Amino acid sequence: MIDEQTNKRSNSFWRELPVLVVVAFVVALLVRVFVLQTFFIPSESMEHTLNINDRVLVNKVIYDLRSPHRGEIVVFKSPASWRSDPTEVDFIKRVIAVGGDHVVCCDAKHRLTVNGQALDEPYLYHDSDGTADLPSDEPFDVVVPKGRLWVMGDHRSHSGDSREQYLRTHDTSAATIPYPSVVGRAFVVFWPLQRWTWLTVPGTFDRVPDPPKA
Template identity: 70%
Template sequence: MIDEQTKKPSSFWRELPVLLGVAIIVAVVVRAFVLQTFYIPSESMENTLLIKDRVLVNKLVYDFRSPHRGEVIVFTAPDSWRNDPSEEDFIKRVIAVGGDHVLCCDDKQRITVNGTPLDETYIYANADGLQDLPSEEQFDITVPQGRLWVMGDHRSRSGDSRYNFIRTKDPNQATIAEDAVIGRAFVVFWPFNRAKWLSVPDTFDKVPDPTSK
């Protein structure tokens, strides 16, 4: 008769490498295709995201739909956007999608999308409450199909679509391709005292679809 007391520990140690292997495979698959963490290295999304914040990114969502206005996304930046070639991954907010007409600014200094002004309460404000302008430069562009107009929330510290359009006057160089998007940042999980959901601001609910897409 086999002693169950000696059988179980022996069985556990034989199965442990298999269990560890399965766990590693699951972790790799999840990171590659479903969820990934990203570290915030710059000021470009303050005060929504601060330097050293860590966000969780859904890499699966855009396999089923295109990015929406107002979402915070991580994407592979075009080479011309990078000060350092090794800085591949950028994080910005989607302001407009393919076919949208984006203009800066109306008579109240607001960016408009398809004629609707954005109430950008998320734009960076300093300790005294002084808020960045939506843009210090004027622009008027229709976003090419399949591309996105993205901007940082800290406008004076962000190399984004506005910056690259002013620099090049080229709608394609000023926007990013949808297939360059890695995923949607949907939560700040570290540090714990800053944990929060990255929801879409209500102002984007008012933006109509372009008249022709």
């Protein structure tokens, strides 16, 4: 009797297994499409916050609930004019300013300012000898259009970003990203394991005031 019940349970498990596998696959697919997605870093534009071949996890839901914040690292669908390779669609950069912000380079200490507040940027790329990238090697003064983002790489001298586009075109719309182009927020480096870290917002952005109301 016990053997018969065991056999029934075993047969039931094997009959249900294909259904469980399909359900698990569908759940994983839904999570990937709508909630979380992994991205790998193909370039040096965010070094050394993100290095080539790092893998990050991106929250794809958060910006359905709110708009992007300054200091967050975002994945977005790049404008065609930003791409040196037409197949490179997904870009990853740091949000420096949001719609309505006034961004200037640079103050007397050669720091970016956002709405008059200087940014100390410890995440900027450093050479092995400790020499850091400049926030920008050329001056600019822009007001970010409403509903758009000013994004920059942490490795400024090797980043195709808002600054590079603006200095080339002097067009604030061409140099900024519309909110709907943002795929999601990168919030953790999960691979390689020795690089595992949370991608938090640097405290310097906490001191940036809101832009003046029009």
